[in-house]
Amino acid sequence: MDETLSEILSRHLDGDLDADEELALSARLEAEPALIEELEVMRRIRRSVAALASSEQVPRELDSLVEPLLRGKPEPVVLRPWARWLATAAAVILGATVVIEVNRRNPGPSIESMAKLRNEGHPAEPTERFTLAPLPTSSLPVEQQPLGASDRLLASPAPEVELDDPLPLEVLGPLEEGEIPTLEDQGTKGIPLDEVMAKSSAVAEDKDAKKGESLRPAAPGEKGDLDSAPQREDRGGTREAGRSAALQSWEAAPPMGRAQLFVFINGKSAWREFTPSAICKAGRYSVRIVVTGGAVREARPVGGAASAAPSQRLCAAGLVLDLEIDAVADGEYPAEIVVEPRGKQQSPGR
C-alpha cells in the first residue's frame, strides 16, 4: 500500500477527509474490495488501542504522591538509609557553572568567561543563602510511601561543604524585543563583561545598603533596585521613550510574590521559595545560583515551550527556575541566589 493511500485510509478512520476525498475513497473501495478488509483490520486495531486506554486505571499511589501538590504545602521527607549514606558521599562534589539564556536571542557569558572574571576579582555577591527544602510529598509514613520521585528527595542534614569558591550559575533574563537598546544603539560593539560585573557589584552593594527594604516586593509604581541598573544609562531618546513606556507598563502592574527555585537532582526534585532582592521591572537579570555539593548540569526557565509565553515575561519577583544537578546524592545543600540587573551581549557567548 502506498503512503498516499494509507494516509487516506487513516484519515478516513478519523473522519478527517473532506466530502470530495470521501467520495473518491468510496469509489476506490468499490473497485478494490481488498481495501475494505485493510480498512476493517485498521479499524479493529484502532478499537483495540482505545480499549487498552480505557482499561487503564490510575494506581492509588499516584494520588498519595501528588496529594501534597493539591494541598500546596511541602512536608518533610525522611530519607531512607541508603539515601543518607549517599548524602554523606555528596559532600565531596563541588558546584559547577551552567550558563543558559532565557532569552535565546541573547547568548550569555561562557563558563570560562565567568571563571575568568572570578579570577580577576569580581566575586559573586550573594544576597541570600538558603537551604533547599524537600519537594512536597506524601503525608503517609515513609515506610508506607510507594516508591516514587518524591520519596527520594532532598532532605537530611546538610553536608559539611565550604562555600568559599563555588562557581556560579548564571541565567540571563529575557525581555521582549525593543525594550532594551541594542549594543549598536549604544554606539559600542559590546560592554566588557568585567565592567558590567563591576557595576553589578556596585548595585549589589547598594542593595546591601537598602537591605530590608529591598527584600520585600515592590509596591506598584515604587522605584526599585533595578532603577539603578547600570545598563540603563546612556540611552538614545527614542529607545528611552520606548523603554520608559515598557517600564511604566510593568510598574502599573508588576508581578508580585515570591520566587521559586526547583532543583532536580538525579531525577529527584526539591524546591524552595525565596524572595529576590531585585524588584520586578522590565530588564535583563543576571541570576547566579550556586548550589554547593552538586554539579549543576542544566538550568532553564520552568515550563519550556509549554509556558514560553510567561517565561518571556520573566522578572525577578516571578523568577522560577529549574536546575538539574547530576552526580549528587540526596541531601540538603547550601545554596545562594543573586538576582541582579544586567546589560546585553556582554560576552562573546557560550
Add this chain to the structure above:
Amino acid sequence: MWHTGLVDFDQVYERFRLPVWRLARRLTKSEEEALDTTQEIFLRVWRGLPGFRGDAKLSTWVFQIAWNYLRAHRRKMGRSLQIIGEDMNAAQDLVESAADTGPDPERRARATELLDRVEEALETLPEHYRVVVWLRDGEDLSYQEIADALDVPIGTVRSRLARARVALKELVES
C-alpha cells in the same frame, strides 16, 4: 490556593491524572517508572499552571508537558522508552464486549488474541509512531491537538499516524 492562574491544579489533576498516567505507562518501562514520571509531570504542571494563560488548550498544554518530560526522561535513562503490558484482563473484557455480542468462545478468543497482539505491537512500534497512535486512538486527541502537543505540523501528524497504523497492522499480522 497557591495558584492564581486560569485553572486550579486540583481541577487539572482530576481531569488529566488518568490520561497522563496512561501515556506515561505506555512510554515507560515499568509501572514504578510510570508512577515516578507521572508525578514529575504533574509537578511541572503544578509549577507551570500560574503561567498558563489559555493560549493553548489545556489538554494540549498538559500533554505537551508530559511528552517533553517523557522524552527527556528517556534521554536521561539512555534508552528508548518502552511500554509495558499488564492489566490485560480489563482491556480484554472491553474488546470482547465491543467485538462480541454473544457467548461465542471463538470470537472471544480472537478478540483477546488481537488485543494481545496490539499490545505487543505497540511495544515494538518506534516511539514517535507510538505516541501519535496513542494520543489519537487512546486519548482521542484531534490532529491539531496532537500537532500542538508534539510541536510538529499537522501534516506530519497525518502522515506519521498513517505510517504508524500501517506499521502496527503489519506487526499485528506478522
